Amino acid sequence: MPFGAASACGGLDAECPSEPGVAAGSGTFDVASVIDGPGGVAVASRIAIDPYPSYRYRLLPPCVVADETIGGCEQGLFCAPVEGRVVQYYVMQRQALVVPPELAPGDPANDASLAAGFAVGAARGGYLTYRQGCVDVTELNPAPSPAEVFAYFQALPLPQLATSVQPPGGTVLVGLPTIFFTDAPTEQVFTVDIRGFAVVITAEAREFTWHTGDGGAVVTSDGPGAPYPNQTVTYDYTSGSYTTFVTVTWGGTFTVNGSAAVEVAGTTTTDGPAVQLTAVEARAVLTNPYD
Incomplete structure (x- = not known):
């Protein structure tokens, strides 16, 4: 099972939990940081943790992504509800960013980007899928005020x-x-x-x-x-x-x-x-x- 408490309905006799009490909808989120949270649920934020982050992130619903690594579109992925929070299953992708050389010593890709004139904070590649699972996106899609x-x-x-x-x-x-x-x-x-x-x-x-x-x-x-x-x-x-x-x-x-x-x-x-x-x-x- 990928990280995060989730199951695919009908797959390998997995029981399907009820739908979450709140939901983020089916959109894609661009975020500044994704960190590990309690219970194996990642926490996404639009605020970068570091002044010079190494990555930027985006979260995609599983059926938006067709990737050999995750087996394509998976239907019926649900996360256990958390009262007062918005938790949903996402494919997490990240894009490497250029950082000052002292923060990435011995990183040839970062050194090459700097040598090529890329500014600190610029992207130095495309988005790559690195994991999937349940993500707390309350900060991105808060409940209506x-x-x-x-x-x-x-x-x-x-x-x-x-x-x-x-x-x-x-x-x-x-x-x-x-x-x-x-x-x-x-x-x-x-x-x-x-x-x-x-x-x-x-x-x-x-x-x-x-x-x-x-x-x-x-x-x-x-x-x-x-x-x-x-x-x-x-x-x-x-x-x-x-x-x-x-x-x-x-x-x-x-x-x-x-x-x-x-x-x-x-x-x-x-x-x-x-x-x-x-x-x-x-x-x-x-x-x-x-x-």
Whole structure:
């Protein structure tokens, strides 16, 4: 078995572990250093360990490489999941770099490159495969941050909640509080793919701004209101015609591949459809009780 805890599904009776809890996707990474880490898992970084590194590296998915040394494309290679880390199976290649002569005494290839006018840090050959296995690429492909998720959150098709009014029918009474509420769902769940991570966003309606249409007057609440007799959002109109609607402020939380929930770094709003109201005064009318 190559270095790193991995197996090929269906090969030599190897048992297939479950997919990792987080994944880096299928891309190729150019990196500055690859060092041995705990459990036989290499750790890749974009930061060079030495001021004059001898190599630069790149990581390729096994099916991108067809090489006699590794037997070509191997399907179903999985690495044991590590909580909070991004670990995936890669073919590791490296390219030799020119270093100062005192760092590579007796290295004829490095000496020849310097003699040929190559600058320190320049490549002195192509990429060569030197091993394969499980690599921790968390630093290269970190889990989505709250700010990154917020960019997706703002683009979600959040619902425009409709305003319900009592009394119904578009005519309300002066001197009788008008009741506002919405019975539309105030929680929405979305699953989005962000750089290969399955991100589940739960959007929650956290504040409601009821535009009364009465000279800019608004009523705010932290809930969706309720119909009579449990009303919580009301407004007293004078005679006239009005256009009302509700603006909902949405916040949310998200999980990454089943992680603990994290707060989205910001809120967004939606405006519901307008409702036309006419406020009239109620007049007493005498009737003949015997008719």
